[in-house]
Amino acid sequence: MFMPPDYLWLEPVVVAAIIVFFVDLIGNMLSFSNRILNALTTALVFLVIFGTLSYVAYREGNLPTVPSISQPAPPAP
Numbered sequence: 001m002f003m004p005p006d007y008l009w010l011e012p013v014v015v016a017a018i019i020v021f022f023v024d025l026i027g028n029m030l031s032f033s034n035r036i037l038n039a040l041t042t043a044l045v046f047l048v049i050f051g052t053l054s055y056v057a058y059r060e061g062n063l064p065t066v067p068s069i070s071q072p073a074p075p076a077p
Contacts, residue, residue, distance in 0.1 A: 023049055 027042030 019049065019053070020046070 023046045024042060027038065027045045030041050030045075032038055032041065
């Protein structure tokens with residue numbers, strides 16, 4: 001955590017922006033003359049990097065969990 005507690009929600013956004021910047025940089029370095037191939041290359045690079053980061057977070061148990069909301073039982077007739 002490198003953000004103050006009031007801006008803790010902004011930390012994942014900053015980290016994601018940095019990751020997307022590097023993914024786009026790598027995708028642009030592998031540029032082709034076709035725009036579709038450029039977009040496909042960027043998407044594949046993003047897939048590899050995001051998939052790797054997600055897998056590592058999953059193995060280390062660092063994925064955030066969403067609390068389940070239990071609904072009250074319906075009233076008895």
